[in-house]
Amino acid sequence: MTAARGSGTEEMLARAAWSRLVEPGDAVAGALVHALGARESLDWIRWAATSGRAESAVQTLVAREDEALAPLRRRLGAALARWEPRLAALEPAQEIEHVHRLGGRFLHPGAPGWPTGLDDLGAAAPLGLWQRGRPELDRLLTRSVALVGARASTAYGDRVAVDLADGLAGSGVCVVSGGAYGIDAAAHRGALAGGGATVALLAGGVDRAYPAGNAPLLERVLEQGGSVLSEVPPGGVPSRSRFLMRNRLIAAVSRATVVVEAAWRSGALSTAHHAAALLRPLGAVPGPVTSVASAGCHRLLREGAAICVTDAAEVLELAGPLGTAPEERHEQARPHDGLDWVADRVLDALSLRSAADVDTLARRAGLSPGDVRGALGTLELARLAELRATGWRRTRAVT
Amino acid sequence: MTAARGSGTEEMLARAAWSRLVEPGDAVAGALVHALGARESLDWIRWAATSGRAESAVQTLVAREDEALAPLRRRLGAALARWEPRLAALEPAQEIEHVHRLGGRFLHPGAPGWPTGLDDLGAAAPLGLWQRGRPELDRLLTRSVALVGARASTAYGDRVAVDLADGLAGSGVCVVSGGAYGIDAAAHRGALAGGGATVALLAGGVDRAYPAGNAPLLERVLEQGGSVLSEVPPGGVPSRSRFLMRNRLIAAVSRATVVVEAAWRSGALSTAHHAAALLRPLGAVPGPVTSVASAGCHRLLREGAAICVTDAAEVLELAGPLGTAPEERHEQARPHDGLDWVADRVLDALSLRSAADVDTLARRAGLSPGDVRGALGTLELARLAELRATGWRRTRAVT
Numbered sequence: 106m107t108a109a110r111g112s113g114t115e116e117m118l119a120r121a122a123w124s125r126l127v128e129p130g131d132a133v134a135g136a137l138v139h140a141l142g143a144r145e146s147l148d149w150i151r152w153a154a155t156s157g158r159a160e161s162a163v164q165t166l167v168a169r170e171d172e173a174l175a176p177l178r179r180r181l182g183a184a185l186a187r188w189e190p191r192l193a194a195l196e197p198a199q200e201i202e203h204v205h206r207l208g209g210r211f212l213h214p215g216a217p218g219w220p221t222g223l224d225d226l227g228a229a230a231p232l233g234l235w236q237r238g239r240p241e242l243d244r245l246l247t248r249s250v251a252l253v254g255a256r257a258s259t260a261y262g263d264r265v266a267v268d269l270a271d272g273l274a275g276s277g278v279c280v281v282s283g284g285a286y287g288i289d290a291a292a293h294r295g296a297l298a299g300g301g302a303t304v305a306l307l308a309g310g311v312d313r314a315y316p317a318g319n320a321p322l323l324e325r326v327l328e329q330g331g332s333v334l335s336e337v338p339p340g341g342v343p344s345r346s347r348f349l350m351r352n353r354l355i356a357a358v359s360r361a362t363v364v365v366e367a368a369w370r371s372g373a374l375s376t377a378h379h380a381a382a383l384l385r386p387l388g389a390v391p392g393p394v395t396s397v398a399s400a401g402c403h404r405l406l407r408e409g410a411a412i413c414v415t416d417a418a419e420v421l422e423l424a425g426p427l428g429t430a431p432e433e434r435h436e437q438a439r440p441h442d443g444l445d446w447v448a449d450r451v452l453d454a455l456s457l458r459s460a461a462d463v464d465t466l467a468r469r470a471g472l473s474p475g476d477v478r479g480a481l482g483t484l485e486l487a488r489l490a491e492l493r494a495t496g497w498r499r500t501r502a503v504t
Numbered sequence: 505m506t507a508a509r510g511s512g513t514e515e516m517l518a519r520a521a522w523s524r525l526v527e528p529g530d531a532v533a534g535a536l537v538h539a540l541g542a543r544e545s546l547d548w549i550r551w552a553a554t555s556g557r558a559e560s561a562v563q564t565l566v567a568r569e570d571e572a573l574a575p576l577r578r579r580l581g582a583a584l585a586r587w588e589p590r591l592a593a594l595e596p597a598q599e600i601e602h603v604h605r606l607g608g609r610f611l612h613p614g615a616p617g618w619p620t621g622l623d624d625l626g627a628a629a630p631l632g633l634w635q636r637g638r639p640e641l642d643r644l645l646t647r648s649v650a651l652v653g654a655r656a657s658t659a660y661g662d663r664v665a666v667d668l669a670d671g672l673a674g675s676g677v678c679v680v681s682g683g684a685y686g687i688d689a690a691a692h693r694g695a696l697a698g699g700g701a702t703v704a705l706l707a708g709g710v711d712r713a714y715p716a717g718n719a720p721l722l723e724r725v726l727e728q729g730g731s732v733l734s735e736v737p738p739g740g741v742p743s744r745s746r747f748l749m750r751n752r753l754i755a756a757v758s759r760a761t762v763v764v765e766a767a768w769r770s771g772a773l774s775t776a777h778h779a780a781a782l783l784r785p786l787g788a789v790p791g792p793v794t795s796v797a798s799a800g801c802h803r804l805l806r807e808g809a810a811i812c813v814t815d816a817a818e819v820l821e822l823a824g825p826l827g828t829a830p831e832e833r834h835e836q837a838r839p840h841d842g843l844d845w846v847a848d849r850v851l852d853a854l855s856l857r858s859a860a861d862v863d864t865l866a867r868r869a870g871l872s873p874g875d876v877r878g879a880l881g882t883l884e885l886a887r888l889a890e891l892r893a894t895g896w897r898r899t900r901a902v903t
Contacts, residue, residue: 127870128849128869128870183872186872186875187866187870187872187875189872190863190866190871190872190873191867191870194867261792264794265793344849344853345848345852346845347852390793391798391801391802391812392791392792392793393790393791393792394815395660395663399790400814403790403812403814406790406805407813407814407818413790413802413805413806414806415793415802416793419806449744450527450745452744453743453746454743464589467586467589470527471525471527471530471586472589473582473586474585474589476585476586
């Protein structure tokens with residue numbers, strides 16, 4: 106694929122060009138492309154830039170497209186000025202070719218594999234997505250949970266992230282994260298350990314592992330049927346603003362987002378807020394209050410922004426229909442379960458060491474002798490009480 | 505005080521007798537005493553019991569008191585039968601005398617020192633309260649927070665309980681707990697360390713420390729201006745049902761309740777549910793999800809029953825008007841705070857090592873050269889960027 110061969114391909118090439126032209130989350134670009142289409146809007150920019158009469162180009166365009174672009178009138182001039190410096194260096198066909206050689210592709214809205222969750226971002230949706238990995242990306246993301254958190258994670262956070270991701274992968278859920286050190290890496294590792302496909306959404310190009318130390322991990326992600334994604338074209342350098350904008354994509358492609366560990370101010374919280382803004386379920390894993398690495402999670406819980414999740418079953422429940430409800434847990438039966446309050450109180454009044462008669466038990470328990478006799482029958486059947494020569498005794502300790 | 509000397513004293517003696525007669529939380533007793541007064545209802549029981557005609561006694565009473573007691577008609581007969589076994593052994597004056605010798609007293613509703621919060625329990629309110637410690641109990645409890653939790657606490661839970669109680673005591677808040685091992689003991693110890701008065705609400709009599717190992721701790725509670733309380737008369741043995749009923753009192757006397765550490769099934773959760781039922785603020789301290797000792801806290805958070813609290817300031821905020829709002833915390837300023845998004849992006853595009861001209865920066869940042877120049881001015885003023893012979897450079901690392 107080296108040149109436009111029909112309108113579908115032309116549109117894709119134009120979107121790939123757009124993805125180089127603008128920084129992530131450029132809402133003016135999103136609205137313009139939405140109104141005119143990628144190719145026509147790109148042609149218009151080229152014309153406006155080369156004509157040297159941006160102001161009149163904007164006026165002409167807005168006059169023609171009236172309703173769709175009127176709200177952008179004031180912002181289009183400034184947008185043109187910031188897009189122009191990159192206009193000369195657009196080579197979308199080569200960039201797509203480059204990603205093809207890496208086993209990847211450029212996805213755009215409506216094309217097969219495009220994660221439909223991204224459309225919920227509206228004008229802030231990416232203009233396209235660079236992907237390495239298997240083609241059926243959207244199917245993979247149908248059952249997906251983002252596990253995000255601090256780069257400066259603790260051993261506790263890493264362990265929890267690995268456990269959650271392992272459990273989710275075991276339930277057929279795709280774990281999405283950002284490919285960074287710390288919680289991100291632990292999440293990807295756990296998903297791989299659980300035999301799952303996992304998706305890494307990078308802030309830089311998909312052809313460069315960032316951080317470099319995670320290159321082998323990202324290779325394993327690809328080998329095991331997962332994907333590496335970015336809205337920034339190949340060669341793109343990750344920057345702080347790109348990290349922040351990338352976070353909206355993690356939230357948007359996932360059915361639910363869980364923050365495993367995050368400091369009071371942490372990029373992971375931006376992902377959380379994007380998830381909340383998209384009305385996606387948001388979970389937070391608690392940790393020791395003595396750990397600053399959990400302060401951001403506790404903040405989310407405290408503000409009521411996130412649900413408390415402590416294991417993979419609870420994450421599945423959070424994510425809703427994609428999972429199965431967690432089984433009833435921790436409900437270890439105790440000997441006195443199911444006793445009515447009268448029997449319960451008689452059990453309290455019984456001693457393990459010394460036997461007592463019914464009247465003594467009635468006084469101890471604050472019950473009538475008749476009630477005590479009835480309850481003793483129940484307790485005897487349950488093997489909690491026994492009648493000895495000297496009276497009634499408890500048969501075993503009850504906590 | 506050895507005999508009735510007027511109706512106030514008679515009522516008090518009758519209530520003390522009632523507190524021996526019934527088990528904690530006996531709602532039939534509560535309703536009867538509420539309708540007839542403690543002395544008259546006690547007289548009626550004596551008459552009904554000695555006449556041997558309980559059924560007709562109930563009918564006569566209900567006919568007379570119609571509205572107030574009609575709902576109890578079916579339950580009064582059974583209640584009489586369970587109260588009767590203890591009727592012979594009532595010695596309220598001696599018991600009050602006994603507690604006097606221990607520097608204590610018997611409190612009843614409306615009397616000075618009676619914790620008014622208990623009245624919110626309605627018919628389940630205690631008929632009276634046995635107290636050791638300084639008289640002005642109600643004033644002490646005006647600013648109070650219950651810290652409760654597992655007996656089988658961890659070192660983490662103990663540490664958090666001590667820290668919270670210490671901080672609350674330092675803010676003049678009375679810490680209420682149950683005098684048990686584990687979190688309870690840590691809460692009392694922390695309050696003492698913080699120089700505060702603390703209240704221990706026991707499931708057994710105030711004259712017997714339970715557990716015995718906490719006797720020195722309860723002595724220190726009394727020495728430091730706190731109180732030891734129970735609705736069970738002196739000599740009363742703690743039992744499981746008494747522990748559970750005692751929990752409603754901890755919740756009712758406190759302005760807010762915080763669960764520090766609790767297993768999935770834990771008595772501390774019963775205190776929590778009482779607090780919630782009383783519409784008292786309820787907090788839970790998170791902990792490691794790998795710790796079963798925090799599972800109950802996480803359960804409360806997950807169910808939305810409790811607010812996440814991580815330090816004394818947040819507990820004060822939870823408890824509302826009794827405290828002051830916590831100061832803004834964790835908000836360590838960063839160099840890029842307050843920059844607009846354009847300056848922020850130019851900062852991203854600047855390098856620490858190699859200088860770049862405005863056009864290069866515009867391409868890198870996806871901005872117009874004009875915007876870049878404007879932003880460089882801002883960044884230079886903020887000492888984040890500097891102009892060298894070769895172009896613009898960042899002055900220091902930004903995270």
